[in-house]
Amino acid sequence: MIEFILNGKKVSTKVPDDTPLLWVIRDEFHLKGTKFGCGISMCGACTVHIDGDPVRACKYPVKLVNKKQITTIEGLNNEHPLQEAWIKEQVPQCGYCQSGQIMQAATLLASNKDPSEKEIVAHMSNNLCRCMAYSRIKKAIKTAANSTSETVSIFDPALNGQKEI
Amino acid sequence: MNNLNGIKDKIQLSRRNFLVGSVGASLLMAFSVLPGKSMAENAKKALAGKIFSPNVWFEINERGEVLINIAKAEIGQHIGTALARIVADELGADWSKVRIVHVDTDPKWGYMVTGGSWSVFHSFTPLSQAGAAGRIALLEAGAVLLGKNGNECEVINGYVKCGEKSISFGDIVSKGQFNRIFTVEELAALPIKSGKNRQFIGKDTMALDIPSKTNGTAKYGIDVEVDGMVYARPIVPPSRYGNSITKVNDKKAVNIPGYLGYEILNDPSETLQGWVCVLATSYYSAIKAGDAIVVSYKKSPATKVSEEQIQIEGEKLTRDKNAGNLFVDDGNVEQATLEAKINLEASYRTASLLHFPLEPVNATVEFIDDVCHIHTGNQWQSLTMPLIAKALNVTQEKIVMHQYYLGGGFGRRLFGDYIIPAVLTAKAYGKPIKMVFTREDDSRFSPPRSPSVQLFNASVDAKNNVTGIEHAFAAGWPTLSMAPQFMFESLDKKGKIDPFSSNGADHWYTLDNHRVRAINNKLAQDTFLPGWLRSVGPGWLCWGVESFMDEIAIATNKDPIDFRLSLLDGRGKNAGTAPVSNHGALRLANVLKKVRSQSNWGGELGENEGMGVAITYGQERTMPTWIACVAHVHVNKSNGKVTVKKLSLTVDCGTVIHPDGALAQVEGGVLWGLSLALHEGNEIKKGQISKTNLDTYTPLRMGDVPELDIQFIESDEISVGLGEPGVVTVAPAIANAIAQATGVRLRSLPMRPDDIIQFLKERESNKIG
Numbered sequence: 001m002i003e004f005i006l007n008g009k010k011v012s013t014k015v016p017d018d019t020p021l022l023w024v025i026r027d028e029f030h031l032k033g034t035k036f037g038c039g040i041s042m043c044g045a046c047t048v049h050i051d052g053d054p055v056r057a058c059k060y061p062v063k064l065v066n067k068k069q070i071t072t073i074e075g076l077n078n079e080h081p082l083q084e085a086w087i088k089e090q091v092p093q094c095g096y097c098q099s100g101q102i103m104q105a106a107t108l109l110a111s112n113k114d115p116s117e118k119e120i121v122a123h124m125s126n127n128l129c130r131c132m133a134y135s136r137i138k139k140a141i142k143t144a145a146n147s148t149s150e151t152v153s154i155f156d157p158a159l160n161g162q163k164e165i
Numbered sequence: 166m167n168n169l170n171g172i173k174d175k176i177q178l179s180r181r182n183f184l185v186g187s188v189g190a191s192l193l194m195a196f197s198v199l200p201g202k203s204m205a206e207n208a209k210k211a212l213a214g215k216i217f218s219p220n221v222w223f224e225i226n227e228r229g230e231v232l233i234n235i236a237k238a239e240i241g242q243h244i245g246t247a248l249a250r251i252v253a254d255e256l257g258a259d260w261s262k263v264r265i266v267h268v269d270t271d272p273k274w275g276y277m278v279t280g281g282s283w284s285v286f287h288s289f290t291p292l293s294q295a296g297a298a299g300r301i302a303l304l305e306a307g308a309v310l311l312g313k314n315g316n317e318c319e320v321i322n323g324y325v326k327c328g329e330k331s332i333s334f335g336d337i338v339s340k341g342q343f344n345r346i347f348t349v350e351e352l353a354a355l356p357i358k359s360g361k362n363r364q365f366i367g368k369d370t371m372a373l374d375i376p377s378k379t380n381g382t383a384k385y386g387i388d389v390e391v392d393g394m395v396y397a398r399p400i401v402p403p404s405r406y407g408n409s410i411t412k413v414n415d416k417k418a419v420n421i422p423g424y425l426g427y428e429i430l431n432d433p434s435e436t437l438q439g440w441v442c443v444l445a446t447s448y449y450s451a452i453k454a455g456d457a458i459v460v461s462y463k464k465s466p467a468t469k470v471s472e473e474q475i476q477i478e479g480e481k482l483t484r485d486k487n488a489g490n491l492f493v494d495d496g497n498v499e500q501a502t503l504e505a506k507i508n509l510e511a512s513y514r515t516a517s518l519l520h521f522p523l524e525p526v527n528a529t530v531e532f533i534d535d536v537c538h539i540h541t542g543n544q545w546q547s548l549t550m551p552l553i554a555k556a557l558n559v560t561q562e563k564i565v566m567h568q569y570y571l572g573g574g575f576g577r578r579l580f581g582d583y584i585i586p587a588v589l590t591a592k593a594y595g596k597p598i599k600m601v602f603t604r605e606d607d608s609r610f611s612p613p614r615s616p617s618v619q620l621f622n623a624s625v626d627a628k629n630n631v632t633g634i635e636h637a638f639a640a641g642w643p644t645l646s647m648a649p650q651f652m653f654e655s656l657d658k659k660g661k662i663d664p665f666s667s668n669g670a671d672h673w674y675t676l677d678n679h680r681v682r683a684i685n686n687k688l689a690q691d692t693f694l695p696g697w698l699r700s701v702g703p704g705w706l707c708w709g710v711e712s713f714m715d716e717i718a719i720a721t722n723k724d725p726i727d728f729r730l731s732l733l734d735g736r737g738k739n740a741g742t743a744p745v746s747n748h749g750a751l752r753l754a755n756v757l758k759k760v761r762s763q764s765n766w767g768g769e770l771g772e773n774e775g776m777g778v779a780i781t782y783g784q785e786r787t788m789p790t791w792i793a794c795v796a797h798v799h800v801n802k803s804n805g806k807v808t809v810k811k812l813s814l815t816v817d818c819g820t821v822i823h824p825d826g827a828l829a830q831v832e833g834g835v836l837w838g839l840s841l842a843l844h845e846g847n848e849i850k851k852g853q854i855s856k857t858n859l860d861t862y863t864p865l866r867m868g869d870v871p872e873l874d875i876q877f878i879e880s881d882e883i884s885v886g887l888g889e890p891g892v893v894t895v896a897p898a899i900a901n902a903i904a905q906a907t908g909v910r911l912r913s914l915p916m917r918p919d920d921i922i923q924f925l926k927e928r929e930s931n932k933i934g
Contacts, residue, residue, distance in 0.1 A: 015447065020449060023447060023448055027447060032388035033380065033382070035385075035387070035524070035572070036524075037525075037604065039604050039858075040858055042859035072381070073380060074380070083379045083380060086375075086379040087371065087375055087376055087379055090372060090375060090825050090829065092374075092379065093243075093833055094241030094524075094572055095241065095383050095570065095572075096522075096523045096572030121867050121868045122868075125867045126866075127867075128523065128859065128866065129867075130521060130573050130575075130864065131573065132833045132836035132837055132840065132865060133832070133833060134836065134867045134870045135873060
């Protein structure tokens with residue numbers, strides 16, 4: 001049995017331990033915001049946070065998350081400044097990649113309160129948007145960065161279960 | 166040139182009465198099911214009995230909420246928002262109370278297709294009229310409730326106001342009784358607002374579908390679960406047609422936990438030929454089982470065909486004067502050729518391409534009381550439903566398709582072939598199933614854009630004027646395989662032509678002598694299923710037309726923009742037809758002039774930099790979207806790398822409904838065009854595309870995005886399409902810019918650094934030689 005914390009809740013799974021985390025999140029815990037795109041870690045639609053780092057869930061065996069903290073798009077709870085910026089800049093078209101884009105961008109803002117254009121591109125260039133809403137993704141990241149003077153920490157249950165946004 | 170009438174007649178809501186009636190606690194408004202006067206006499210009764218067949222209808226409840234049903238697929242174009250804005254504007258609704266619902270495939274919704282950049286174009290007039298009829302009915306009922314005359318009242322923001330007094334839509338609906346029919350004639354006579362009186366159309370708004378796409382709650386086909394379902398993965402055969410299974414060996418799959426077995430699929434519709442699928446209790450087990458199972462085939466001859474063979478066949482066909490069917494035949498090109506001082510010739514190619522929507526195709530299927538319920542995202546339900554009926558050997562009444570958000574369409578989901586393995590598996594296995602294609606399965610089954618070859622010959626007279634152009638092109642035709650009923654008779658009556666594979670060649674340049682031959686490349690057709698890919702015919706035909714126009718300009722020492730303007734005179738057939746193509750080629754000339762100043766054409770450029778231009782009229786002459794594009798590029802002559810610094814576009818799409826949504830469509834389209842021009846290309850090997858995932862197929866990423874300057878012409882003209890036309894001009898504009906920067910003329914898409922290096926080397930050795 002593998003135990004981990006999913007969006008602040010302690011959970012466990014008995015699936016074969018080589019199962020990619022993606023299918024556990026989607027099909028066992030029914031959190032459908034994390035998407036299946038390429039299955040080889042190259043589109044970023046399945047990006048989640050494991051202990052705060054961006055990880056491609058489609059290739060990440062569930063056995064490696066034992067005792068770790070996982071955050072998915074649902075775990076941002078509609079409270080992350082990126083989500084507001086995504087609406088303000090009207091980023092999504094089909095929207096399928098956007099959970100992954102937001103989760104990837106969130107880890108940038110967690111360590112860099114004011115990323116440059118170059119830093120944004122470097123951090124985001126492994127996330128494919130097939131509708132090619134790239135200009136707006138860039139703009140929304142800047143908008144979110146400008147909305148706060150601090151880095152944006154992401155939900156970290158280790159901090160007494162408190163959320164810091 | 167009006168070659169799409171067949172399909173348009175099916176889609177358009179012409180000649181139908183409009184019904185307004187109280188049903189239950191709501192006010193329902195809908196077009197009647199039967200055309201003209203043969204309809205039911207009683208609106209209430211017809212509405213209550215659901216005798217209506219609109220692509221559009223809406224209702225208002227006691228709380229004053231306006232619920233607008235959307236029969237179009239949401240593929241990222243925010244179509245529900247645009248259509249709802251049209252209704253709400255005429256209705257006088259309070260926008261904050263407008264909701265949209267994406268509907269299922271009940272026949273009452275009428276003909277269902279989302280493609281061709283048609284949705285706004287086809288819906289604008291009927292939706293405006295429907296909104297206006299609703300407004301008048303509410304105004305009259307509101308006036309009665311307030312004890313006033315209708316002519317003392319107006320409708321504003323969800324209220325009927327008569328002087329000091331006012332009553333809300335919600336109160337009118339709960340207190341009034343409606344039973345009214347607007348005849349076709351009455352509808353047509355309703356005053357539709359002009360530009361300056363509009364409240365929502367052309368004004369900024371937030372797209373209604375966007376918030377759910379920022380928090381994981383937007384539901385796509387792949388997110389559906391039904392009780393008791395098992396997972397399935399298809400085993401895609403080595404090519405599209407003609408493979409038969411000789412043996413299935415699942416010895417290596419049986420030990421995979423959760424493996425449930427396999428089914429061999431027999432498909433009476435013949436969409437699937439040689440298919441097996443595996444079943445498991447989890448999708449991961451299904452993936453592993455699919456990798457482990459060994460299926461042996463008697464392979465189709467198509468599995469020996471390569472892209473190069475298809476292209477050699479295309480070259481041969483375009484040079485065979487007897488091949489193909491006449492699409493344009495003006496003047497006498499032979500005479501022009503004989504009298505010419507110079508004859509120019511060029512041949513252009515495009516490679517196979519994939520749509521690659523990020524959500525792999527999928528469908529979840531369950532049979533309830535003998536009815537097959539399909540949960541999926543699809544763009545052309547009215548084409549797909551008969552296909553499924555054939556595969557299941559049932560009538561269409563036994564099938565309901567439930568629509569979800571589409572994780573990208575780009576034309577891939579017009580054809581519902583990916584639903585067939587799901588319904589056949591569910592039927593064979595006797596349980597609900599969720600079938601998901603892996604990315605590789607999806608790519609191998611996907612109908613790619615066909616590779617193409619186009620040959621041009623131009624005649625130039627002693628005065629250095631172009632006197633004629635002959636144009637022949639060969640490719641696989643999507644419509645021939647998937648919807649042959651929409652082909653049309655050629656000018657020489659030799660056969661039928663695929664409109665979606667020839668639009669783009671009947672351009673708006675005035676040429677006294679112009680002949681166009683459309684040729685089906687049978688080798689392509691027999692090898693794979695050619696797909697309709699975003700921007701379809703114009704997407705590859707404009708590549709040839711606009712590159713060749715530049716070659717003529719260069720050969721005749723003319724500025725590429727001046728040269729084009731000299732042919733965009735709006736004479737004869739290029740004068741346009743009101744209202745759809747009002748002013749014709751002159752509007753194309755207008756956007757071209759605008760982009761000239763917008764892009765600072767002719768301004769100073771850095772070393773190895775160039776500017777190139779291209780224009781398009783969008784998807785079809787009967788729905789022209791006028792676009793001009795200038796690309797500013799830098800070419801690295803040592804490694805052949807092309808950097809696109811800026812793309813400037815001027816767009817005239819008539820009335821803009823949802824400005825930010827319109828801009829998003831063009832932004833996405835333009836970057837698609839850039840990606841197709843420089844980053845994609847998926848050659849066919851052994852009868853199937855060769856690059857199945859992102860380790861080899863490399864669409865544009867964020868780092869490759871150039872500066873974009875996209876400007877719209879302010880216009881009151883009829884609204885046309887925007888989903889595709891943004892794609893069209895980018896590749897030829899880049900090729901023309903590369904030519905200006907370096908003298909290198911690239912005639913093959915995608916444009917590769919190696920091609921540039923090769924060209925430069927050859928030029929160098931020619932100089933030395």
